[in-house]
Amino acid sequence: MTFEYAPAPESTSVVKIKSEYGLFINGKFVPAKGGKTFTTINPATEERLTKVAFAAPSDVDKAVAAARTAYSKVWSKMPAAERGKYLFRIARILQERAREFAVLETMDNGKPIRETRDIDIPLAAAHFFYHAGWADKLEHAGVGSSPKPHGVVGQVIPWNFPLLMLSWKIAPALATGNTVVLKPAETTPLTALLFAEVCQQADLPAGVVNIVTGDGSTGSAIVNHPDIDKIAFTGSTAVGKGIARAIAGTKKSATLELGGKGANIVFEDAPIDETVEGIISGIFFNQGHVCCAGSRLLVQENIQDELLEKLKRRISQIRVGDPLDKNTDLGAINSAAQLAKIHELSQSGDLEGAERWSPQCDLPGKGFWFPPTIFTGVTQAHRIAQEEIFGPVLSVLTFRTPQEAIEKANNTPFGLSAGIWTDKGSRILWTAKHLKAGVIWANTFNKFDPASPFGGYKESGWGREGGRHGLAAYLKGNH
Amino acid sequence: MHLIDGSASSIKSFLKTLSPVDQVGAEARAAMLGTRSIKTSSKSWAIDMAISMIDLTTLEGADTAGKVKAICTKAVRPDPSDPTVPHVGAICVYNDMVEIARKQLDAAGGHEIPVAAVSTAFPSGRASLEVKERDTKDAIANGATEIDMVIDRGAFLSGDLEKVFSEIQFIKSICGDRAHLKVILETGELVTLDNVRKASYLAMAAGADFIKTSTGKVTPAATAPVVLVMLEAVRDWYAMTGVKIGVKPAGGIRTTKDAIKQLVLVNETAGPEWLNPQLFRIGASALLNDLLMQRMKLRDGHYASPNYVTLD
């Protein structure tokens, strides 16, 4: 007999999903124009969770107007320390309601409860706590002695870390004195709407945070709105480029966090067991729905066999299934569309001659699932070495010298993240210096912190989020 | 398989082939495995497995025949009211208590339960080789079929790996077919995980049947990252040599939760083949009663009281 882990499902009783959600405008939930709605489902079961208001451009107008009024009448006039206290309150309420948020996030997104419970939600609260303390210290933010907010910020966030991305956007915007119109992703609106309730509980002045749900057309209405001063976007590079075009010639500035194809470089002297864990975390964390995923494994050729053997053994232990089970490591793919994209790119790997490997694993019958997968024999010319798959699919390439590793790592239009695994300190610093990437994890991977700036080189985006550098993006300086 | 011929240079060059351990990464992995949630049927399976893996231990200066007899009786029937509870893995005592333990086990019907003796000037190991030899021979002569020896940590830390290696080899030669050899690394004194890995391989190459974390006299003892690294060592040793070496964490494992975390570590590191008393033991004393109380809770559906488990 072997040690089978019995199902250990997290209770959903902590979550009360309403039958319908309105837009959160000027402190109140209101229906969208014409009462239009869309549904959101649980990607692990394909069960309908609820319906959500679909914001038309005129709804966006109302949200922007509320944000403008709140900015000029309330938020910009409030003493900075008092502004900060609201953020502290929000952080505390998020901590108090952490389990509720974790369960709801898992239901709406499909990611494992272990990750929402241990990473997404605590980090989201930490972002508010960190930025709360900035509110009355902005003259130290490195943009001169009298920094000013932009005004009304339009924010569009993705579905991979719904509440966490919300906190990355809203916390610095509010701390710096801006007001916000935020659109959560179409497939994951629920924690943003629960966050709206947190704003109410925190007694945040009406209009400081407005949340409009919808699809790309809603996002486009935000980006193109004439009374928005700054755009902050996390999502695909294609959409990011569209935003760059849309705001050209306007007064809007933008922070863009876009795609990536991170190289995870393993040298022969790497601490191999921790490296295996880092590779796993690099590509299978959050089902690989991570812009900074270590999706290209660059392994020194002389240890490839040993590393792959250990890696495959470890991948075989990944527990795929019910995201609400506390022992699940790999949850559901967020949507049918994303699953189709992962299938399509994986098939290109087959067609182009790479060798696909997945462990034996039973996938649930309903919902959107993809097994943990690695492709070996991949070269730079393969599509799966160049394009972002945004799924649990790792491409394995080899290198012979550090120079070759750098050349291959940098041989991409992206420049978001990279990993380095070696026991040699000077090699870490040499490699880090030569990598064209905004976030470099040495002997670790996929670590995040509100104090740590995050963002990419090249087509991975503009600007940073987190830390002093991310804060500065929400301020107009005088230096 | 002779990876090491015993010479200082062969030991050094072999240990150099080992991958370094990143402490933070190893701790993170161990902590993540610590979040596994073991419920209902898997929990009751794990509790019985843990009971059967316990080296029920008493290693005090105040040990008496009475005390040793009491734990031996308990080893055979941990819960007198419930015959479905398995017996423990072994009894672990000082050398002079071996004979008493053996007799009591046999008298109580625990013929199959081995007696392990701590040996080689336990716990410090600070004695001459002659004393260690005599210590070990005594234990075996008195009926010990498992020898828990300590390595010479001073020699290890000063770089005299040859001495550590040859002592283990020597004790192993005394044990021969008569006793299993468990080699105590005393990881709390080795401090780094790199040292834990090196010492594990050194012990395995020198002939250990088991590698054991600690004497129980030093803290920290069987921390999850240490056990993780030792489990990785036996897993990789098996891949390299085809020989399965056992692992015994000892010290600080007091609750059912701790014990189940250890089993999860085994399951997801060395693998399910290690989940049996031949390849995994837990050195403990108080742990047994907590396991019994948790077992009652699962059986009866309500929380148990220490009043209903025996004190020994």
Add this chain to the structure above:
Amino acid sequence: MRIDVKKTYKLYIGGAFPRSESGRSYEITNSKGVFIANPAQASRKDLRDAVVAARSAFGGWSGATAFNRGQILYRAAEIMEGRSAQFVDEIVAIEGITPSAAKKQVQEAIDTWVWYSGWCDKIGSIYGSTNQVSGAFYNFTIPEPVGVVGAFAPQKSSLLGLVQTIAPIIAAGNTVVAIASQKLPLPAITLAEVLATSDLPGGVVNILTGITAELAPWMGSHMDVDAVDASGLTGAQDKELRIAGSENLKRVSTFKSELSPQRLLAFMEHKTVWHPIGL
């Protein structure tokens, strides 16, 4: 009497002074319409060549120590100082301002080199950071040069505006393809002569003269240009360049102040590195 030997104003690409590959030049007159010179009219291919030169110089320049870069920028100030009179004459001729106003502009330009020289080895300490993350990690952020920068110098100033544009870009460790003021290009080429003799490796600064409107779209769409200083563009040119530049997400900036660390930071990327702290 002696006939002056007049200078042929050519481009500055990769440390050399070629004519435009197109064979074109355009006439520069002073404010009264009197002919001054026929500088090269750079083509898109000259721009392409300049970007290639800048890209190949980037590794060496960005890899040089900040102290070394600072010394070279200061060297440019030294060499300019020695050629002040020539710059004054050229500025008087082309801008039609008084010799004392021209002299002031030259002095300011020299002092601009000196000011930015001092930034080379300080920008990282002031604008980098160590970040107090939760957990056993050392985490630091450093600004690094973005790469090849295209720069449109202000149109109204022949020398000072160009120096204010170029100096911070290369102080940050970037290489630059600078487009001189269309109507006031001559001091730019004299500046190139200064840079060519300032220990500055060839290709770090490339200077093109020509028609701004002709070159801007090629700069905007060039996929190997990482960032652009659009100060010398009109609003419409700026917008077009940003639209074209979106294809590789160029970092496009304009500036309010002449002397500001922001002029370095606009052409730098922040890199954050994590490493565990353990035994």
